[in-house]
Structures are given as structure tokens and as C-alpha cells.
Amino acid sequence: MTQALTAEPATVTPLPPYSSPDVKCAKCSNQGAFTKYRDALGRPFLEEHNGTTVYRGPLPERLERACERCDYTWDEALQPAVPELRPATIADVVHALEQSHSGWALNISPGLTEHMADALLAMLQIDVRTDHPVWQPAPAQPPLLAPVPGARNTDPEAVAVFVPGPQQPGLPTNWVADNRPAPTTSQTGPLLPPGGEA
Numbered sequence: 790m791t792q793a794l795t796a797e798p799a800t801v802t803p804l805p806p807y808s809s810p811d812v813k814c815a816k817c818s819n820q821g822a823f824t825k826y827r828d829a830l831g832r833p834f835l836e837e838h839n840g841t842t843v844y845r846g847p848l849p850e851r852l853e854r855a856c857e858r859c860d861y862t863w864d865e866a867l868q869p870a871v872p873e874l875r876p877a878t879i880a881d882v883v884h885a886l887e888q889s890h891s892g893w894a895l896n897i898s899p900g901l902t903e904h905m906a907d908a909l910l911a912m913l914q915i916d917v918r919t920d921h922p923v924w925q926p927a928p929a930q931p932p933l934l935a936p937v938p939g940a941r942n943t944d945p946e947a948v949a950v951f952v953p954g955p956q957q958p959g960l961p962t963n964w965v966a967d968n969r970p971a972p973t974t975s976q977t978g979p980l981l982p983p984g985g986e987a
């Protein structure tokens with residue numbers, strides 16, 4: 790039986806953290822409790838709780854624990870997943886450096902990134918957040934399309950241009966284009982921003 794009250798909601802008291810699957814029952818000392826997700830209660834509701842019909846709430850989202858032996862029931866906080874961590878290697882930091890400049894630094898040589906990664910690992914203890922997109926396999930890229938001979942572009946604004954990342958202050962506006970590496974013979978399509986071909 791569930792029934793809403795018209796009373797003003799009381800303050801929500803914080804729940805104890807999730808204990809463990811084999812937590813010891815506070816009433817019968819049995820080890821082991823069932824777990825059931827319960828949605829938040831925004832205001833007091835009448836419900837069955839440990840053999841008594843009582844008003845409960847407001848309550849946050851929670852894990853309801855029930856002793857496997859005596860059915861004593863209590864609430865614990867949610868336990869969302871934490872990202873899996875592993876110690877970063879030099880190759881990890883090199884990859885992170887290459888992926889993190891977002892076009893601000895052009896032409897970072899592999900030797901420089903490796904030197905920086907080595908120095909950073911000597912100064913810092915770095916863990917890899919394996920849930921970050923930078924560690925996921927890169928999605929397949931559509932092939933670059935060569936211009937169709939004879940095709941006319943009716944949009945006067947639509948021209949293939951090299952689009953740099955955020956421009957560093959103090960550099961002339963044509964610095965990026967003038968200092969861009971010459972395209973290879975395989976790059977016959979529109980030019981990509983730095984890192985755009987990865």
C-alpha cells in the first residue's frame with residue numbers, strides 16, 4: 790500500500806555507502822544480504838518497512854538491502870561504476886600529448902613528444918582513464934573524395950580551405966597555411982585540419 794502525504798518534505802539524510810554483498814546483518818549477524826534498487830521518494834509515503842507500515846521519505850535513489858536470513862531491511866547509497874585505471878606508459882603519454890593539443894601546436898615531432906612524456910612521467914604519477922574516448926578504437930573514416938572533373942560548385946562560399954585549430958595569438962593569419970607540410974600524393978581531396986586525418 791502506497792499513499793502520499795500532504796506534509797512538508799523533511800530534509801534528506803545521507804545514506805551510508807554500499808557495504809558489500811556479504812555484509813553482516815545488524816540484527817541477526819548473518820553474513821549476506823539481497824540488494825534491490827529503489828527510486829527516489831520526493832516526499833513521505835506510507836509503506837511496509839521491517840514489518841511495520843510507516844511513512845518513509847523523502848529518500849534519494851538507493852540500494853535497499855535485505856538480510857538473507859531475517860529479512861531485516863535497510864538503505865545504502867548507490868555505487869556507480871568508477872573508471873578503470875591503469876598506470877600510464879610513455880607510449881600512453883605520447884598518445885595523450887598528440888591527441889590533446891587540438892591543433893594549437895603544429896608539427897610536434899615524435900622525438901619531442903617522447904621527450905615530454907618521459908619528463909612528465911618522471912615528475913608525475915599518471916593513470917590512464919580507460920573509459921576516455923581517446924583510448925577507444927578510432928572510427929572508420931570515409932575516404933577522401935577527389936574533385937569530380939567538370940562538376941561546378943554553385944555555392945560561392947563553398948571552397949576547399951585548410952581550417953586550422955584555434956589560432957595562436959601573435960601569429961600572422963597565413964602562418965598556418967604557409968608552414969603546413971606539403972601534401973603527399975595520396976592527399977588528393979580536401980585538406981584536413983591538424984589531426985583530422987587520424
Ligand SMILES: [Zn+2]
Pocket residue numbers: 814815816817818819856857858859860861
Ligand atoms: Zn538478519
